[in-house]
Each structure stands twice: as C-alpha cells, then as structure tokens.
Amino acid sequence: MFVTIPRDVVAAAVDRAAAVDGVATATLVGTERPEESVIQVWGLRDLRPAGAPDDGDGSADHRSAFTPPDATLAAAGSVAVGDGPDATGPSDGEPTVRIAPVPEDGERTGETVDVDGTTWRVVLDGTDGPPTEGGDGVAIVHAERDARKRIDGLVDTDALADRHVTIVGLGTVGSTVAVELAKSGVGNFTLIDPDRLEIHNVVRHECGVDDLGRSKLDAVADRIRETNPLASIETAAVDVTERPGALADRIAGSDLVAVCTDTDPSKLVVNRECLAADVPAVYGGVYAGAMGGDVIRVVPGETPCYDCVLGDISDDMARDERVSGEADYGRDPDDQPGPEPGLSVDVGFVSLIQTRYALAMLSGGIGDGDRALDRDVCFWGNEAEYIFDRPLQSRFATVSYREDCYTCGGTGTLSVDDERGAETVLDGVTAVDEDPRPGGRD
Numbered sequence: 329m330f331v332t333i334p335r336d337v338v339a340a341a342v343d344r345a346a347a348v349d350g351v352a353t354a355t356l357v358g359t360e361r362p363e364e365s366v367i368q369v370w371g372l373r374d375l376r377p378a379g380a381p382d383d384g385d386g387s388a389d390h391r392s393a394f395t396p397p398d399a400t401l402a403a404a405g406s407v408a409v410g411d412g413p414d415a416t417g418p419s420d421g422e423p424t425v426r427i428a429p430v431p432e433d434g435e436r437t438g439e440t441v442d443v444d445g446t447t448w449r450v451v452l453d454g455t456d457g458p459p460t461e462g463g464d465g466v467a468i469v470h471a472e473r474d475a476r477k478r479i480d481g482l483v484d485t486d487a488l489a490d491r492h493v494t495i496v497g498l499g500t501v502g503s504t505v506a507v508e509l510a511k512s513g514v515g516n517f518t519l520i521d522p523d524r525l526e527i528h529n530v531v532r533h534e535c536g537v538d539d540l541g542r543s544k545l546d547a548v549a550d551r552i553r554e555t556n557p558l559a560s561i562e563t564a565a566v567d568v569t570e571r572p573g574a575l576a577d578r579i580a581g582s583d584l585v586a587v588c589t590d591t592d593p594s595k596l597v598v599n600r601e602c603l604a605a606d607v608p609a610v611y612g613g614v615y616a617g618a619m620g621g622d623v624i625r626v627v628p629g630e631t632p633c634y635d636c637v638l639g640d641i642s643d644d645m646a647r648d649e650r651v652s653g654e655a656d657y658g659r660d661p662d663d664q665p666g667p668e669p670g671l672s673v674d675v676g677f678v679s680l681i682q683t684r685y686a687l688a689m690l691s692g693g694i695g696d697g698d699r700a701l702d703r704d705v706c707f708w709g710n711e712a713e714y715i716f717d718r719p720l721q722s723r724f725a726t727v728s729y730r731e732d733c734y735t736c737g738g739t740g741t742l743s744v745d746d747e748r749g750a751e752t753v754l755d756g757v758t759a760v761d762e763d764p765r766p767g768g769r770d
C-alpha cells in the first residue's frame with residue numbers, strides 16, 4: 329500500500345489533535361486506486377478523540393487545497409494523530425496512517441511536516457521509515473513548494489499563478505492550450521464551450537473515451553486540475569456566435585483571451601468583445617487538412633485587431649498563388665458538425681505555438697529577450713504548400729491597420745462611441761475579401 333497525503337491535510341490533522349487534547353482519529357477521504365494499491369488522500373473528516381463513538385456529528389472536515397479530478401471522495405482509511413503507542417487508531421483491516429511528533433533529538437526519518445515548531449512524522453501502519461521505490465509507505469505532497477520546481481526560472485511562475493486566461497473553444501486546439509497553460513503554471517481559467525465530447529473528437533482531443541458524453545468544460549477542467557490542482561476554474565456553456573453579449577463580463581476579468589474556435593465569425597465576435605474590454609487576445613487557426621495554421625496576437629491599442637489582420641492577409645499575403653486545400657478543417661461540406669481531417673500531431677504544432685504566444689503575452693515577454701515573439705502573426709506549415717517552401721516551416725509577419733476594418737476602423741481599438749452592439753459585428757464580415765489561407769473563409 330502506498331499513500332499520498334497533502335501537507336496541508338497533515339497540518340490540519342495536527343491542529344485538530346491539539347484541539348481535542350490528546351490522541352485523535354479521523355477518516356481519510358480520497359481516491360483508491362486498488363489495482364495499484366495506491367490511496368490518494370484529499371482530505372479528512374470526523375476527527376475525534378480515540379475511542380469516542382462515531383456519533384456522526386464530526387464537524388471537523390478538512391479538504392486539501394488540491395481539487396481532486398474525481399469530485400466523489402470515498403473513505404480511504406483512517407488517521408490517528410498524537411503521542412505514543414496509543415496513537416495506532418482503528419485497525420479493522422483498512423489502511424491506517426499514524427501521525428506522531430518526532431522528539432527534538434529524534435531521527436527525522438520518513439515523511440515529516442513541521443507544524444508550529446514541532447516536527448511530525450507520518451507513517452503507514454506496518455511500515456517504518458521512508459517509502460521505498462515501488463514499495464509501501466507514505467508520500468507527503470508539497471504542492472506549493474514542489475509542483476513548479478522544474479519550470480522555475482523558465483517562466484515567472486509566481487506571476488503566472490495569478491494570471492487569468494479565458495479560453496473560447498475547447499476542441500483539439502483549445503483543450504491543448506488549456507492543458508499546456510496549466511502545465512506552465514497559469515492559475516486561473518475561464519472556459520467557454522457549448523459542446524459535449526463526441527467519439528470523433530477523441531483521436532485529437534486532450535480528453536479520451538472516459539470523457540465521452542461529458543461537457544468539454546468539465547472534461548477539460550479535470551485535465552487542468554490533474555496538471556495544476558491549485559487552479560481556479562470557471563466555466564460557461566455558451567456559443568459565442570449565438571450569445572455574443574454573454575462574453576463581456578467573463579472577458580473583462582481576464583488578462584488574456586485564447587481564441588480557439590474554428591470559424592472566423594466566432595473569432596470576430598470575440599475580437600470585438602476583447603477590444604471593448606481592452607483585453608489582449610491570441611487566435612489560433614488550423615488550415616484544411618491541418619497542413620498548417622497560424623497564430624495571431626492582438627493587443628488593443630498596440631496592434632491591428634483580428635478583423636484588420638484578416639483583411640491584411642487577404643490583401644497582401646494572398647500574393648502567393650500556391651493556395652491549396654479543398655477540404656475545410658472547420659466544417660464538413662454540409663456545414664454540419666462532423667469528423668474533420670487533420671492529424672493530432674499537425675494540429676498540435678499550432679496549439680503549442682499559440683500557447684507560447686499566450687505565455688509571452690502573459691509574462692510581458694513580447695519583444696524582449698531570447699523568448700521574444702515580436703511579430704503579430706506566426707504562420708506554421710506542416711507541408712510544403714501555400715507560403716511554405718518545406719515542411720515544418722514557420723514564417724512571421726507584422727500586419728497593417730486597415731482603415732476599412734469594420735470592427736475598429738483602423739484604430740486597433742473600439743471607439744467609445746461605438747453603439748452597434750456585439751450582435752452586429754458579423755454584419756461586417758462581407759467587408760473582408762476572400763481569405764487565401766487553405767480552408768479559409770470565402
């Protein structure tokens with residue numbers, strides 16, 4: 329048997345034991361992985377003096393700051409807290425964890441936690457000392473201290489933990505962006521998507537068959553928590569083209585919006601709302617058959633808006649004749665949702681570039697240092713088509729403000745006099761000429 333237990337659960341148990349003046353016991357709640365003899369403890373409840381009857385009113389209920397992926401917490405064993413040989417807890421065959429103070433001159437073997445100047449040792453009954461690799465024992469999880477150890481220095485982990493990213497669209501691109509941002513330490517998410525996970529999603533999506541039929545919001549939220557259990561996550565089942573007004577409040581509280589929908593109308597809706605809220609955004613798009621894609625960053629007042637970029641791509645970058653791609657990544661021929669061509673690995677390059685842009689924008693790493701991304705658009709080619717000379721090629725562009733931009737009029741901002749309302753933004757779609765990108769809007 330191997331038990332993982334968060335440090336703050338141990339500290340809470342010690343605090344409660346002090347409150348009851350002596351040896352106390354409690355029920356561990358967590359997730360059992362019986363096939364591997366592992367118990368993941370997420371909290372404890374019913375802390376009471378040893379021998380006291382379980383009258384069911386044990387109000388001492390502590391949950392770890394961790395949010396377990398599975399919200400159903402089963403009783404997973406017992407914990408006994410206190411001094412001496414009495415601190416053995418109930419023993420009816422269920423796993424028992426013992427938490428006892430280490431004498432000042434005692435040997436600090438095994439897992440220990442310092443609480444109020446005293447060192448406490450945590451031991452799984454029947455074992456002593458530190459857990460051995462592959463063997464029985466207890467591991468204390470120091471989430472705050474250890475979770476980001478291997479990315480410290482590469483990104484500003486403290487800053488990212490405070491950042492709030494709204495992700496619109498949780499398909500192949502959006503789910504990867506969400507998980508990768510969580511891995512990089514982003515601490516606050518708002519997820520927006522109206523759909524459930526379907527069978528044709530799973531060959532590319534971060535979520536798999538275990539999540540079939542679940543809302544993408546819940547499924548992706550679980551993936552984020554698996555990576556960053558301290559993350560704060562809000563969700564909204566909203567189709568942004570149907571309810572553009574529903575975006576305003578959610579975007580207003582964000583540091584960045586990652587736009588991962590697969591249609592330009594939806595991106596134009598988000599573009600307008602981001603300009604209105606003065607919030608930066610980064611757009612990811614994948615070409616037909618996932619032969620490539622592009623990532624576009626928009627900072628209100630500093631760069632052209634997404635609508636400007638669309639027009640600029642049409643006017644300037646269309647000079648290249650090598651446009652290919654009959655298939656449409658985002659829609660099937662009947663414009664109905666359905667399986668879309670494109671390998672996960674090919675879409676993944678675009679998702680990861682979008683994530684790198686997002687991290688640079690969140691941490692101020694634009695145009696400064698080795699990791700600078702100082703161009704507005706990154707084009708990525710998986711194949712030697714369109715504007716790409718060879719496979720796996722990136723090209724960058726800086727775009728111009730477009731005076732006939734329906735959304736911003738070439739200002740890169742939304743005028744405070746603009747009273748057209750979010751629902752009118754799509755009126756201007758026809759102002760953009762044919763999009764030359766493979767699978768682009770025409």
Ligand SMILES: [Zn+2]
Nearest residue numbers: 633636733736
């Ligand atoms: Zn514009």
